[in-house]
Amino acid sequence: MTSPAEFHGWLGHDNKAAQGNLIWSSFKPKSFNPIDVDIKILACGICGSDIHTLRSGWGATHYPACVGHEIVGHVVRVGDKVTNIKLGDRVGVGAQAFSCLRNDCEECSNGLEQHCTKMVGTYNAKYPDGSWSMGGYADYIRVPAHFAIKIPASLKSEDAAPMMCGGITVFAPLRNNGAGPGKKVGIVGLGGLGHFGIIFAKALGCEKVVAISRRRNKVEDAKAMGATDYIATSEDDKWARKHARSLDLIISTVSSPDMPLESYLRLLRTNGTFIQVGAPEDKLPPIAAFGLIGKGCKIGGSQIGSPKDIEYMLHFAAEKGVKPWVQQRSMKEANKCVVDMEDGHARYRYVLVNPDHEGRAKI
Incomplete structure (x- = not known):
């Protein structure tokens, strides 16, 4: 060769x-x-x-x-x-x-x-x-x-x-932020990154995997990937109030500068974590400080993964049959x-x- x-x-x-x-x-x-x-x-x-x-x-x-x-x-x-x-x-x-x-x-x-x-x-x-x-x-x-x-x-x-x-971009923050048995995880966006988020959260054994998208047109796909729940932010009435304090971790894959960030934070439990991996061409929307202070929430970001992270993910995917x-x-x-x-x-x-x-x- x-x-x-x-x-x-x-x-x-x-x-x-x-x-x-x-x-x-x-x-x-x-x-x-x-x-x-x-x-x-x-x-x-x-x-x-x-x-x-x-x-x-x-x-x-x-x-x-x-x-x-x-x-x-x-x-x-x-x-x-x-x-x-x-x-x-x-x-x-x-x-x-x-x-x-x-x-x-x-x-x-x-x-x-x-x-x-x-x-x-x-x-x-x-x-x-x-x-x-x-x-x-x-x-x-x-x-x-x-x-x-x-x-x-x-x-x-x-x-x-x-x-x-796409895979490592969501696998790394899931693994690094404790996704696994007993944890309740939300994945914002059901595109290329988001679908990996659901698949990997399920494979990691999370108790609850919530797909969060604008519309309900991908409900069946999300369930087939392993989602246990689904939130449609543009169609479900008072979704942020109804699902408040229900998630330990949210991984956001969306690249929109007008996403309802403050409403996403309402979904977090006390000491919950919100990790942004999608990168808008504009800025993220503003948030009120008390959206973080009241529950001790944390906002962070994650960038792909190291070679060791990728190697681990590939062997995990092979072992778990992730497709x-x-x-x-x-x-x-x-x-x-x-x-x-x-x-x-x-x-x-x-x-x-x-x-x-x-x-x-x-x-």
């Missing part, structure tokens, strides 16, 4: 790229270093972050950009200093491709690489050598091996791919899938599969 000198992928050239204007073309990857691996991509999930980036929603994007950070593939080239991965291994890459990994870095030395001040995202980010990271809507990707995680044999590539970002709801599409259909994703048609994660690699995509 070898990798080519040039990679090919779907490139966005301006902020109209997410409207179906990606162009398949060649690009030069970062220089190959002794700590790097090249990966022949089997599958890549479509994440909301991809769309925010393609349209410069979170700030100016460096074009041309190749997005995609829910990647699974086979290793076809291994740097001389790589010891944890060998040729042919099936690995996954999430939203992070680099951190300093220095012993004197408080974050890296404590297994919190995702919070390192030198963190480099898998796409639209600059490496220390000045090159720009390019993501997984492509045939190959090159990344430092520390951020390529081996995939358990029992997980299908199309199922593991969206776990690399996301994915719709597998050819990499050739990237433009249509991005538009469909933006229009809310995903149920609940699109996964692009390279047509030239499809024979191995189900390994």
Whole structure:
């Protein structure tokens, strides 16, 4: 197995790229270093972050950009200093491709690489050598091996791919905030992230798993995923009062600046915790201080997970038989899938599969 000198992928050239204007073309990857691996991509999930980036929603994007950070593939080239991965291994890459990994870095030395001040995202980010990271809507990707995680044999590539970002984004805060037997958990938003939240909360053994969405059109889906209760905030009368003080933990996956944040906080029990993982292009809504003070509530945030977190999640998913709801599409259909994703048609994660690699995509 070898990798080519040039990679090919779907490139966005301006902020109209997410409207179906990606162009398949060649690009030069970062220089190959002794700590790097090249990966022949089997599958890549479509994440909301991809769309925010393609349209410069979170700030100016460096074009041309190749997005995609829910990647699974086979290793076809291994740097001389790589010891944890060998040729042919099936690995996954999430939203992070680099951190300093220095012993004197408080974050890296404590297994919190995702919070390192030198963190480099898998796409639209600059490496220390000045090159720009390019993501997984492509045939190959090159990344430092520390951020390529081996995939358990029992997980299908199309199922593991969206776990690399969407899955870990909710699994990490669930696990880090005590989700498990006896706990009552709410998941705000029933999209790609939210559906993972319900599935993982159920797999973690939570006593109560409440899906919180605007409308009731996803009730049956939520129940099939493992939800025990459902709140429709735009249709249920006085929902915040009716369900007040009922949840220990809420994970919010929504990316809307006008979400009813104060009403969500009413759902928390004393000393309850609200964790925001969705990232609006605008600001979060304001809240009154007494919404926190009265019950000793805590508001926090969570950013993806470390390589160790991802490794743990993948083995947990394999052991528990966790299976996301994915719709597998050819990499050739990237433009249509991005538009469909933006229009809310995903149920609940699109996964692009390279047509030239499809024979191995189900390994």
